[in-house]
Amino acid sequence: MKNKSLVSxxxxxxxxxxxxxxxxxxxxxxxxxxxxxxxxxxxxxxxPSTRTRLSFETAANRLGARVIGFSDxxxxxxxxxxxxxxxxxxxSNYADLIVMRHxxxxxxxxxxxxxxxxVINAGDGANQHPSQTMLxxxxxxxxxxxxxxxxxxxxxxxxxxxxxxxxxxxxxxFNPTFHFISPEELHMPEEYRVFCRKNNxxxxxxxxxxESIIANADILYMTRVQRERFSDLMEYEKVKNCYRLTNxxxxxxxxxxxxxxxxxxxxxxxxxxxxxPKAYYFQQAQNGLYVxxxxxxxxxxxxxx
Amino acid sequence: xxxxxxxLQVSALCNGTVIDHxxxxxxxxVVNILDIPSMTxxxxxxxxxxxxxxxxxxxIKVADKFFTDEEVNRISLVAPNVVLNTIRDYQVVEKRxxxxxxxxxxxxxxxxxxxxxxxxxxxxxxxxxxxENGTIKCxxxxxxxxxxxxxxx
Numbered sequence: 001m002k003n004k005s006l007v008s009x010x011x012x013x014x015x016x017x018x019x020x021x022x023x024x025x026x027x028x029x030x031x032x033x034x035x036x037x038x039x040x041x042x043x044x045x046x047x048p049s050t051r052t053r054l055s056f057e058t059a060a061n062r063l064g065a066r067v068i069g070f071s072d073x074x075x076x077x078x079x080x081x082x083x084x085x086x087x088x089x090x091x092s093n094y095a096d097l098i099v100m101r102h103x104x105x106x107x108x109x110x111x112x113x114x115x116x117x118x119v120i121n122a123g124d125g126a127n128q129h130p131s132q133t134m135l136x137x138x139x140x141x142x143x144x145x146x147x148x149x150x151x152x153x154x155x156x157x158x159x160x161x162x163x164x165x166x167x168x169x170x171x172x173x174f175n176p177t178f179h180f181i182s183p184e185e186l187h188m189p190e191e192y193r194v195f196c197r198k199n200n201x202x203x204x205x206x207x208x209x210x211e212s213i214i215a216n217a218d219i220l221y222m223t224r225v226q227r228e229r230f231s232d233l234m235e236y237e238k239v240k241n242c243y244r245l246t247n248x249x250x251x252x253x254x255x256x257x258x259x260x261x262x263x264x265x266x267x268x269x270x271x272x273x274x275x276x277p278k279a280y281y282f283q284q285a286q287n288g289l290y291v292x293x294x295x296x297x298x299x300x301x302x303x304x305x
Numbered sequence: 306x307x308x309x310x311x312x313l314q315v316s317a318l319c320n321g322t323v324i325d326h327x328x329x330x331x332x333x334x335v336v337n338i339l340d341i342p343s344m345t346x347x348x349x350x351x352x353x354x355x356x357x358x359x360x361x362x363x364x365i366k367v368a369d370k371f372f373t374d375e376e377v378n379r380i381s382l383v384a385p386n387v388v389l390n391t392i393r394d395y396q397v398v399e400k401r402x403x404x405x406x407x408x409x410x411x412x413x414x415x416x417x418x419x420x421x422x423x424x425x426x427x428x429x430x431x432x433x434x435x436x437e438n439g440t441i442k443c444x445x446x447x448x449x450x451x452x453x454x455x456x457x458x
Contacts, residue, residue, distance in 0.1 A: 008447065010447075083425055083426060084421070084425050085425065085426075085427070102421075103419070104419060104420065104421040104424050104425075105417060105419050105420050105421060105445070105446035105447070105448070106420050106421040106422065106443065106444075106445025106446040106447070107421045107445075109421075109444065109445050110421050110422075110425065110427060110445055124421075124446075125419050125446075126419070127446055127447055128447070191449065
C-alpha cells in the first residue's frame with residue numbers, strides 16, 4: 001500500500017523540502033484556508049505531547065478539517081492491549097489522514113505501511129520528528145533568507161537530541177558548516193560524524209561555550225541538557241550551567257544571528273535573552289503551524305494557491 | 306577402495322544441493338535459516354568434518370532440493386563464505402557463492418529494545434547500510450547494527 005505518508009526527514013529530497021517551505025510561506029500570509037472542508041484527521045497521540053498536538057490540531061482546524069483522536073494512550077484501546085496495527089486499521093476506517101506520536105521507534109513507518117490513508121509522523125521515540133525539522137528549516141530560511149552556506153552551532157545534548165540529528169541530515173543539501181558544542185558525555189555520536197565526513201560537511205567540536213565560540217554563528221541551536229541522561233549526577237551538576245546562554249554572550253555576535261530552541265527550555269537560555277531581537281524560539285514554534293498546514297496539504301495531495 | 310572411503314566423509318548425492326564450507330559453529334544456524342527441519346526429503350548433515358581451509362567444517366546435503374538465490378543469500382548473514390554445489394545425476398553442475406542480500410526480511414532481530422519490531426507482532430526488515438563495514442540498518446527504527454553482533458529470530 002503506497003501512499004504519500006511523511007515518516008522521516010531523510011525521505012525528502014532537496015527539491016521537496018524547498019517546495020514544502022514555499023507552501024508554508026503561503027500559509028504564513030494566510031493561515032485560514034478551508035482547503036480540508038469535509039475531511040477528518042485522526043490525531044493519535046499514544047504518548048502525550050501538548051505542543052506538537054496543539055500545533056497539528058490548530059493546523060487541521062485552520063484548514064477547515066475535523067479532528068478525532070486521543071491525547072494519551074491511557075485513554076485509547078492500547079491500554080487494553082490492542083496492537084498498534086489494530087488501532088491504525090480501525091482509525092483509518094474513519095479518518096482521511098492520521099497524525100501520530102508514538103514512543104516506539106519505527107512505529108510511524110510501520111503504520112504508514114499498513115494504513116490505507118496517509119500517516120504523518122509527529123515523533124516516534126528518539127527516532128524521527130520531521131515536522132519539527134521542517135519548522136527548524138523554515139525558521140532558518142525565513143531569518144537568513146537562504147539555507148545555503150550557513151554556520152550552524154548546535155549546543156547542549158547532541159547525543160540524544162533527535163532534533164539536532166534530523167537537522168544535520170536535512171541540512172546536507174545546503175552546504176552548511178556545523179559547530180558541535182556539548183559536554184563530553186553528550187557528544188555528537190560517531191555515526192553522525194561519519195555522515196558529515198561522507199557528505200563533505202565541515203564541522204568543529206568543542207566543550208567550551210562562550211562569546212568567542214559563537215562569534216561567527218548564523219544560527220545558534222540550543223537544546224536542553226537533561227538530568228536523566230547522566231549516569232553521574234556530579235557530572236550533571238558540573239555541566240548544567242556551562243551550556244547556558246546569557247544576553248551578555250551575544251554582544252559580539254553577528255547581526256543576522258538567530259537563536260533557535262525546540263522548546264521546552266529550562267534554564268539553558270537566560271530570560272534576559274528573550275528581549276534580544278536575535279531570540280527567535282517563540283516565533284520558531286509559531287512557524288510550526290504554517291509548516292504543518294503545508295505538510296498536511298502535501299500528503300493529502302491538495303494544491304495550495 | 307579404503308582411501309576412497311576415507312575421502313568420502315559423507316555419501317554421494319544423486320540430485321540436490323550440497324552446502325559446503327560452513328564454519329562448524331555456524332552449522333545449526335544455517336540449518337535453521339534454510340528451514341531444514343521442515344523438509345521431507347533425504348537430508349545429511351555433517352558436523353565437525355575435517356577441512357583444510359577451516360579446520361573443522363559443517364556440510365549439508367539436501368536431496369531433490371534446489372535453492373533460490375533469495376533462500377541462499379539468507380545464509381550470508383551467518384556464514385558469508387559458504388559454497389553451494391548443485392548436483393544433477395551425481396555431477397556438480399553449478400557452484401554458487403552466497404551474496405549478502407540488499408534486503409533482509411524476517412530473519413534478524415533488531416537490537417534496539419525500543420524498536421517497534423520488538424513490541425508488535427510483525428516482520429523485521431533490514432537494509433544493507435555498508436557492505437565494507439558489514440553493517441545493516443533497521444527499516445523501522447533506522448538504527449544501524451554490525452552483522453557480527455546480530456541475533457537471529
